[in-house]
Amino acid sequence: MSEPAGQHEALFDFESSEPSTNDDAVADPADEAPLGQGALELGIAIPTPFSEPEIDDKVEAEAQEANDEVLENPENSPRKHPNKVSFYQEPQDTARLRGAVLHTMIPEGHRSLSQFVIRAVMKEVQRVEEKYNDGDPFPAVAAHEMPQGRPQG
Template identity: 45%
Template sequence: MLGVARPAEQPAEAVPKATPKKTKVSYYAAAEDTNRARAAYAHTHIYEGVISFSDFVAAAVLEKTQRLEESYNAGEPWAPLEPGKLPTGRPIL
């Protein structure tokens, strides 16, 4: 209506994003592969928006995981496995 002042709209309060809980993961990799991955991160993190090497590695693992789920599990995630559930010791060939 003309002549009736409306209250100014208040901006919506920003809701902080929940940060997923992170766990430390240890694995063995060839030194050359690890050095190559560090170099890839160092040369591209600004362009890719990756803020840490840990995030870089986690994204790479997730990308591979999603590809395997697509190929072998109809695109669905498998039931999660908690630490200690994978076999340890010599690799099974």
């Protein structure tokens, strides 16, 4: 079966075959630029690269003030759930922890792994506050103020 000459070229012609009647249209210099070797004009707009937005000092100051307020009074946090805290642990210890939580939920009254961990951690926090700070809470420290990565030494 033979196709009429030129029909397959028309399948990929994205340019309008009708001449433009708008005399006010501004010509795009890119339309006149020659295509590079191997280039293919598909008529697809190429997005501009992402650039960082300008920082508004007033908005940044308000955000920092809100962060400081939440740090000082976490019970007033607008979040539905508390912040997530993560840590590294050996897999066998994690499995052991899950087993202890699952098998003691009813007699101990914890409803989740999170509740179990929070209770255990806060008991230890209270112990070190009593031992090293006369039972008073230590000053609060934000997450970004903690040393990150492996300890040096």
